Amino acid sequence: MTATLQQPPVTPVGPPPADPTRTPLGRTLLWAGVALGVATIAWGGVQVADLAMSSTERASATYDAADVVELVADGRVSVFAGDQDLVDVERIARSGFSSPTYSVQQRGDRLVVRHECGSWFGVCTGALQVHVPRDTHVVVRTSNGDVLARGLAGDLEARTYDGRVEADRITGDAQLHSSNGDVIVTDVSGDVTARTYDGRIDAQGVGGRIEAVTSNGDVQVVDVGGDAIARSSDGSIEVADVQGDVEAATSNGDATVFGTGEPVALTISTSNGRQTVEAPTDPSAPRTVLIRSYDGHVSYLAPR
Template sequence: MARTVSAPVSARAATIAGAVVVVVAGVTGCGAAAGDDQEPERQSFPLQGSTLTIDSDDSALELIATDANPKGRIQVTRWFEGSVVLGEDPKVTWAMDGDRLVLRLKCSGFVADCSAKHRIEVPRGVAVDVKDGDGSVRARGFEDALNIRTGDGSVRVNDTTGAVKVHTGDGSVHVDAATGPLDLRTQDGSIRADVTSRQVRTHTADGSTHLELGAVPDLVDTRSGDGSVTVSVPRATYRVSTDTGDGAVQVSVPRDDSSRHVVSARTGDGKVTVRTAN
């Protein structure tokens, strides 16, 4: 559903507009909000196999594992708001190609302002692989593998039992109530996890890391280029290694170099803390 604003202009008006395009676009280019769409569209798509790939270029995504959908089908709800003063009408498309759901947003021209959001309901027992160019991702309830890659957007994952892998270029990562192995990476953003996973690997180039482990882990390997690192673990004996280029190190858990429970915490610039959870 496209909402377009357009108006003819004279040659003189077009010349004046061209002189101020940078200023106008900078002021009005971020007002559209997909949540303002009061009439979202819904579509059901067939799914072949036990893996769903979501290929999105510019949309916020909400992924939900559910028992409500029939096996072999996914349900997609789409919200969209957009306007272009001069240029082609904004357009959103969705299509299913085998096991790949392709979501596209076309919005370009003079003072182009568009926003899209998709909620994707997936039958339980399906692994999901997400590739989102620009947009936040929220996912909950998955029992199978969840792989999320986004170029620019925050990622939040809740209530999962399968393996979770998150790689984002620019955005924070937050995981709650997960039990499966975690691999969390961001170039520019913080990482936070409150989980009972027994294997946790994290890496951020620029941002803090805070891990709360509710079960004794087999392995925690966390690294930050620039930011503090905090690891809270249940009372047990751990093989701990730490390193910081510029900052304090505080380790208050029982240590044993022969322990099978390994915690490695490193940062280039920031404090490192490994402590027993309260």
């Protein structure tokens, strides 16, 4: 007898999977990636070329004094009190493919000095270094650079979108703002408003009231003749030697206030941390101190 072997069924083999790059979507993604790579290389080459051909030039000019001097730039701005009844301006231009434009306008009692780049691209910056009569009201606006003001007897308004703001020995009021940078205050006789979205605030020696607020950074306030408000959304708070009322509040960090030795009406709280009270308090005291943190230790301590 001859045995018949049963053959297993043969499963038909389908065609190989299609190359994903052969589909319309695959081809589109491939070409998009190639285009992006080429654009990135080209952009890098343009930036290198712009940097390679960069140069720096300086020029100076003098103008009659004005009650208000407004300085608008795309770079660092430094302003100092001068010895003469004139406005001395030194402009520093860094150029590549583009150069900053310089202009001056007299508007009534206001002198407006501009040193700006027409485009955000490249190494172009327009900086200013200015000496003004001591009593001048100074307004500074720069899109990309630090601001330094020193020795002024008039009011100061300073704003930068990317840089540090520093006010030193200012007799008038000071309004200081940075979108991305620290704010430093030293010896300001009047009231101070200091705000930054990303940076720390250090203030020492304020004759009037101070409001120091940051969204991301520490705040330190020392030696204030009036009230003090110190707030941070993410950072520690330290306040000392304030003669008026105090508010020290943070969402994430420690909050510490050093008293003056006199009793205060104290409000202190934290959602997650330790409370420490080592300085005199009295609910009926005329001065108030509020210390608050949602996630950190809170302390009211004796004078240091």
